[in-house]
Amino acid sequence: MKIVPYPHPALRTKAEPVKAIDKDLHLLVGRMFELMYEHEGLGLAAPQVAQGVQVLVMNFTGSSKNPDTECVAINPVILESKGSVEDREGCLSFPGLFQRVRRAKQVKVQAYNLKGELYEMTCSDLIARIWQHEIDHLNGMLFIDKMSMLAKLAAKPEIEAFKADFDKALRKGDYPPGIAPKF
Template sequence: MRRRRGGTGTVRPIRYMGDPGLRTECDPVRSFDDDLRRLIDDMFASMYANDGAGLAANQIGVSLQIFVYDCDDDAGRNHVGHVVNPVLVTADGETVSDDEGCLSLPGLRFPTPRYGHAVVEGVDMTGAPLRVEGTGYFARCLQHETGHLKGRLYVDTLQGDARKAALRAVRAADWS
């Protein structure tokens, strides 16, 4: 169960599929300052306000390589944090197809194949190196959020009938 923490951030509007910012690779963060800290606070506030498990900066219209997360792994341990300038260095293990959703495609969920283990390396808001490793749902989250920063959405990983169904649903959605 995700914890819903309060905070000082400002909730920003989520960008939906069709917004060009979601299809553009984000820029690396170069300034580790108060503006970055405020942005990360805003990202957490926006993620929690929309009942998300993760949020990439471009989902709130900021083209920087940052994501935040609050999700459980396959052992039920909760992970909460952020990664700046993340790189997905490992995605391996068994491929699991499970329903996946996205705040940028509200109300839609489709079986999406993801690896059961993932490792992301980057830095924190102060520039200190960090390595985040996850299994299960948390691994799915790490892969999903790093994909956003490359300009990809989870529907891009779908194939065949699942992809066709997803794209039909997107076209019919009232937010598209």
Template sequence: MNIVTYPAPVLRQKAKPLTEINADVYKKAEKMVELMRRVHGIGLAAPQVGWSVRLFVIDVVGNNVDDNVFINPSIMEEAGETSNEEGCLSFPGIMGKVIRTHKIKVCAYNLNGQKIEVVLEDLLARAWQHELDHLNGCLFIDRMSPASRLAASQQLKELEQSYKKDRVPV
């Protein structure tokens, strides 16, 4: 399992809901958590590994796998606003200012099929919103401040050129 980088088309697709939690889903989710930890990320959405389903993993405190997987997630309530630097594993080396909601009430299912409802703030709320955006085909560059987007424009062009070069038939 590898991380897909921008501008791979799967990153712009709206992911499909997961209708069944089976051994394959559990295995893929477990691999996603391992990959996220190996590359020192705090979140990873299924589309970022080429799997277009509504599932993401988040780990900012080192929980076990079952506590890090969120299936068919949604935001139920939002409050406040905050601006902070974000990066993304699908955009190596690129950072930028992004405005997000400060506090959110969320709903999802875990790997046991149990419904989870919790209120999140600060980094966890930011990570949830970032990963949920991935499931909707929205990327953090779409939410960057104009100044951050301009500052990252050369790096984005390099990623686009590298992606095209890797796909040219020989």
């Protein structure tokens, strides 16, 4: 399992709700945390590892040395959002690309944990941004979709390079046959 780069089609596919919390889901979550830390991320959504289920892993400090700040979200939803703030954002499926993106300043979210318990969290600033970014992944939405026109223009050469690299990987056979991104 690896983090898939843009424009892998899994990144544009709407994830299905999790119906059962089983051993396979626990293994998926464990591997997602490993990949997130390996790539120095704050969050990772299942579609980013080509898994079409509504699962997120996050650590708001980004450090595996702080497991008490780890968060698993199964079938998460944003219940409320307030305010608006623009800040710098990146994504593990777009390594090295950072642009300013406008998001809600505060969100109230609801999700299930790995024990199947429903929980709610109200958060703001960076933590709210992480939640919104990762939940967008579950809906096939990417941070490049949220960029301003100016940010999109600035990022265009990098986005084109991601497309070219992915096309090269397809031709090399790094992905199964039949995977073709929709631009």
